[in-house]
Amino acid sequence: MGTALIYDEEMTKYKLLWVDPACKIEVPERLTVSYEALVRSGLSDRCVSIPPREATDAEILLAHSEEYLEAVKKTPYMTLEDLKEFTLQYGDVYFHPNIYHCAKLAAGSALQLVDSVMTGKVRNGIALVRPPGHHSMRSAANGFCVFNNVAIAAQYAKQKHGVKRVLIVDWDIHHGQGVQYCFEDDPSVLYYSWHRYEHQKFWPNLRESDYDSVGKGNGAGFNVNVPWNKVGMENSDYLSIFCHVLLPVAYEFCPDLVLVCAGFDSAIGDPEGEMCATPDIFAHLTHLLMNLAGGKLCAVLEGGYNLTSLPQSVCQTVQTLLGDPLPQPAGLRSPCKSALESLQCVRSAHRRYWSFLKHAANQPSTDISTKRIKLANEEEGKTEMAVEERAAEIKEWPEPPERPSPPVRCASLLPEDVACPDGLKLFSSSKDLHPLLASKLQNGADDQDALITVSRLYAMIEKMLTNEIGSGLVLISDISAAMMGALQDLPSDLVDRVLVVCVGKEKDLNYLTTDGKMLFVQISDEDKEKEKNKYFIPVSLKKGCSDTAGFIQAVLGLLLPLAYEYDPTLVLLVRTPGSGVDDSMWQQLIGLLLGFAKGHTLVLMQTNEKVHVGPTASALLGRPAPPLLELQTLDQEDGEALERLRERLQTDWKMLQTTSEGTE
Numbered sequence: 119m120g121t122a123l124i125y126d127e128e129m130t131k132y133k134l135l136w137v138d139p140a141c142k143i144e145v146p147e148r149l150t151v152s153y154e155a156l157v158r159s160g161l162s163d164r165c166v167s168i169p170p171r172e173a174t175d176a177e178i179l180l181a182h183s184e185e186y187l188e189a190v191k192k193t194p195y196m197t198l199e200d201l202k203e204f205t206l207q208y209g210d211v212y213f214h215p216n217i218y219h220c221a222k223l224a225a226g227s228a229l230q231l232v233d234s235v236m237t238g239k240v241r242n243g244i245a246l247v248r249p250p251g252h253h254s255m256r257s258a259a260n261g262f263c264v265f266n267n268v269a270i271a272a273q274y275a276k277q278k279h280g281v282k283r284v285l286i287v288d289w290d291i292h293h294g295q296g297v298q299y300c301f302e303d304d305p306s307v308l309y310y311s312w313h314r315y316e317h318q319k320f321w322p323n324l325r326e327s328d329y330d331s332v333g334k335g336n337g338a339g340f341n342v343n344v345p346w347n348k349v350g351m352e353n354s355d356y357l358s359i360f361c362h363v364l365l366p367v368a369y370e371f372c373p374d375l376v377l378v379c380a381g382f383d384s385a386i387g388d389p390e391g392e393m394c395a396t397p398d399i400f401a402h403l404t405h406l407l408m409n410l411a412g413g414k415l416c417a418v419l420e421g422g423y424n425l426t427s428l429p430q431s432v433c434q435t436v437q438t439l440l441g442d443p444l445p446q447p448a449g450l451r452s453p454c455k456s457a458l459e460s461l462q463c464v465r466s467a468h469r470r471y472w473s474f475l476k477h478a479a480n481q482p483s484t485d486i487s488t489k490r491i492k493l494a495n496e497e498e499g500k501t502e503m504a505v506e507e508r509a510a511e512i513k514e515w516p517e518p519p520e521r522p523s524p525p526v527r528c529a530s531l532l533p534e535d536v537a538c539p540d541g542l543k544l545f546s547s548s549k550d551l552h553p554l555l556a557s558k559l560q561n562g563a564d565d566q567d568a569l570i571t572v573s574r575l576y577a578m579i580e581k582m583l584t585n586e587i588g589s590g591l592v593l594i595s596d597i598s599a600a601m602m603g604a605l606q607d608l609p610s611d612l613v614d615r616v617l618v619v620c621v622g623k624e625k626d627l628n629y630l631t632t633d634g635k636m637l638f639v640q641i642s643d644e645d646k647e648k649e650k651n652k653y654f655i656p657v658s659l660k661k662g663c664s665d666t667a668g669f670i671q672a673v674l675g676l677l678l679p680l681a682y683e684y685d686p687t688l689v690l691l692v693r694t695p696g697s698g699v700d701d702s703m704w705q706q707l708i709g710l711l712l713g714f715a716k717g718h719t720l721v722l723m724q725t726n727e728k729v730h731v732g733p734t735a736s737a738l739l740g741r742p743a744p745p746l747l748e749l750q751t752l753d754q755e756d757g758e759a760l761e762r763l764r765e766r767l768q769t770d771w772k773m774l775q776t777t778s779e780g781t782e
């Protein structure tokens with residue numbers, strides 16, 4: 119299934135008609151440069167083009183009052199003076215004779231997107247719209263927004279398509295207070311937003327944008343605010359928040375639809391955000407959401423004002439929606455102290471609502487809410503530097519890397535009696551022994567055909583590293599012997615960083631290296647605490663890999679941050695017999711791992727587990743994993759054990775930090 123693209127140049131046909139410094143960045147070119155970049159890169163041709171439509175009154179009233187709608191309806195007939203007058207009653211927004219028409223098209227585009235995804239016409243999609251929506255409230259326009267496109271879309275999805283749980287991810291750099299107000303007592307809509315806050319000093323300067331606004335009444339826990347109290351946040355800050363806050367909560371919430379308030383003012387170069395995250399980060403943020411809700415994801419443009427990083431970020435997002443390989447995440451490092459403070463505050467504010475956060479550290483000593491009060495008092499004196507001055511420090515950043523699709527998306531090495539799943543290509547390699555292994559043969563290595571298998575494995579890996587092959591699936595008779603053989607020399611001669619993820623128990627792991635050429639993470643029911651070292655991480659779950667809640671927490675809270683920091687050039691995923699991992703969890707794991715090493719994941723399974731070949735192939739081909747069944751809550755002991763393991767490892771692995779304790 120494809121990716122929908124909704125765009126119409128009609129939505130470029132309104133602009134600011136008078137002088138207002140706060141609004142001048144919201145220009146029609148935002149849409150044209152984004153769409154033109156999609157055309158120039160050939161991405162628009164690969165999408166399913168869906169026309170926008172005007173939202174009806176009834177649809178707009180899903181999130182707005184009648185009096186507000188009636189008032190906006192009058193604007194097309196207003197004189198310039200009337201428009202100015204009308205605008206004065208709202209904040210940081212402007213009206214234009216054609217903005218009501220465009221606002222209906224923007225909201226209607228979001229609804230077209232929801233229909234296309236919910237009816238299975240496409241898998242996912244993006245709507246490039248103006249005016250944006252997430253600041254507009256029930257009876258007020260605000261922050262360039264007239265109708266709340268995504269809030270209307272969420273209500274519409276519930277009402278028309280019977281969607282039970284909607285996740286809204288707002289990665290725009292501003293707090294979508296309009297969305298928060300709309301759903302704060304509604305447990306069927308989980309609103310997640312990060313936003314520049316600077317202890318309430320940044321627009322819209324709302325007390326309720328802080329981390330302690332968790333939702334009200336039945337909605338308590340279903341509103342997650344992550345305040346950025348400093349500018350200059352980087353890729354590592356964004357990814358650590360996704361791994362340690364958003365994803366655990368999102369998986370536990372188990373949505374059947376994901377809506378993204380896709381604002382790109384959170385990208386480097388933006389005058390509003392003043393952050394330093396590079397456009398390729400949106401490839402990863404999109405990817406991390408694509409295995410939720412069976413892949414049903416609708417992205418709707420919000421902000422984004424740098425006419426270079428905006429189109430780059432839009433292209434990165436669309437390319438991921440289309441299933442192209444991800445770029446290796448650029449230069450990750452430790453999340454900054456301020457991000458860790460926010461991370462700790464959000465996790466502690468939500469620990470009582472989400473079993474995955476239950477073991478989070480308690481309220482931090484340096485509670486940032488006291489800072490808010492103190493700074494607010496100091497605030498009287500200081501005047502804000504003009505946004506223009508600060509934006510002048512705009513940094514340079516590299517063009518996002520090419521993300522070529524390999525000619526063979528997934529190759530397989532299977533025994534003769536196992537049929538090759540559709541979509542996979544049988545890997546044929548020369549029968550003779552790989553030169554790296556020839557020496558073994560001379561000193562009479564015992565198992566001839568194991569060596570042949572390992573040799574063909576090497577050949578496949580070589581083709582992955584030259585991007586002739588994307589991912590691989592290999593069935594072998596005996597996992598442990600082959601694995602030992604294959605891994606013995608693999609790191610030193612073939613690739614420089616291999617992430618080995620071993621699902622299930624594996625007895626003798628004596629080939630582990632400690633030189634960093636290989637990071638070995640094992641998830642099983644075995645407790646190997648004592649053997650742990652920086653590059654061998656045994657994660658033990660009491661009930662083993664069949665415990666989906668424990669497994670997904672180990673993957674999200676440990677494996678993902680480790681993998682981002684390690685940044686492997688190859689991922690080797692080994693499933694040992696009797697691991698007990700269920701297929702949907704297995705597919706979720708593969709889907710997430712494909713985000714690393716440009717999609718070069720090689721799966722090793724034992725022939726007697728060939729019943730799992732179908733689901734494995736489906737995941738390796740980029741098909742979305744089925745939603746995990748209602749997750750049972752995380753086992754208390756396992757939760758504590760995972761938390762202890764994370765705490766102990768965080769000195770070596772900075773992406774595992776979730777508190778600011780111990781940072782300079």
Ligand SMILES: NCCCNCCCCCC(=O)CS
Nearest residue numbers: 140210261262292321420421
């Ligand atoms: N009143 C002092 C300066 C305020 N600047 C307001 C900018 C609104 C931005 C809204 C936006 O980007 C939507 S995504």
Ligand SMILES: [Zn+2]
Nearest residue numbers: 290292383421
């Ligand atoms: Zn914004």
